[in-house]
Amino acid sequence: MTKPVILTGIRANNDLTIGNYFGAILPMIDMANQKSEAYQINMFIPDLHSFTTPVDHTLLYEQILHNARLFVAAGLPLDNDDIHLYRQSYIPAHSELTWILDCFTGFGEMSRMTQFKDKSGTLGAERTSMGLFNYPVLMAADILLYNAKYVPVGDDQSQHIEFTRGIGERMNNRFGDIFTLPESVAKQHEFFGKDQGLRIKDLVDPTKKMSKSDELGKGVIFLGDDPAVAAKKIMSATTDDKAEIHYDKENQPGITNLLEILALLRGKDLQQTIGEFEGQTQYGEFKKTVAGEVEQFLTNFQAQLASVDNAAILAKLESSEQLLSGTANATLLRAQQAVGLRPEGK
Secondary structure (H helix, E strand, O other): OOOOEEEEEOOOOOOOEHHHHHHHHHHHHHHHHHHOOOOEEEEEEOOOHHHOOOOOHHHHHHHHHHHHHHHHHOOOOOOOOOEEEEEHHHOOHHHHHHHHHHOOOOHHHHHOOHHHHHHHHHHOHHHOOHHHHHHHHHHHHHHHOOOEEEOOOOHHHHHHHHHHHHHHHHHHHHHOOOOOOOOOHHHHHHHHOOOOOOOOEOOOOOOOEOOOOOOOOOOOOEOOOOHHHHHHHHHOOOOOOOOOOOOEOOOEHHHHHHHHHHHHHHOOOHHHHHHHHOOOOOHHHHHHHHHHHHHHHHHHHHHHHHOOOHHHHHHHHHHHHHHHHHHHHHHHHHHHHHOOOOOOOO
């Protein structure tokens, strides 16, 4: 395995939304298919990250497998030898390298992580775990174990890429050549493109992102929603009193969100969709159009999901885990030797 590595993953807990589907799953699969000839694609399910915030642990294992099914239903090929699908926790080197990196990471570094400050502020001190505090170190291990060069992340994860480069460089400077560093955030954006695509907004509050962590779910369309129920959510979506359809994120965020959703569902250019409805005054008819597309999309996707071969997925997971354990263990051994846990040359 001499190709440069692209590494990507998505958390396994919670049912995923149409925002996750169009904003993460489809772009991941498209990227994997387009770049697998020149790159090794590591697509992993970061199940250890899944309970850095509270989850129902009785459902987690099934959610992990369901996460893999979603990728396959969305078009991830299982027969491409350059695309690997694996579970983080099934390769123990992730946890072992994390502890080593932890011991060379400062408390102040982790305290300054924006995502930790945001999430811990929401959870409160009693519900904030040490796992949430130091999960950027686990993320660094995820990347460094496989000599990953490119890691597609959103702006909210850019700080973690720079931390990964920093801790890798720190270890290399002190102990010698242990880790291959991922490219800088600027080069990541250059490689993947800075444009992260449309981000679907909440149907009740279209000023915020549609989130799979939403406990009420009224403004969220989950991939597992009953299609008819999802259509009703669209019909109840917040709009405005302007009485005329315009693409205007500031003054008409609800209508704008529905236009973006419709363009994604139809697989059409956004401007073409805007042109079809711009200036119309019948919000109800417009919502019916979007609701119908949502209902049809979920009906089709859930049929694809039901037809997924679970045995084939397990076989792919196990073969990828066996193969990639070799790479991960080799990196871990270099780190163990460097810090004195293993003898040199063994």
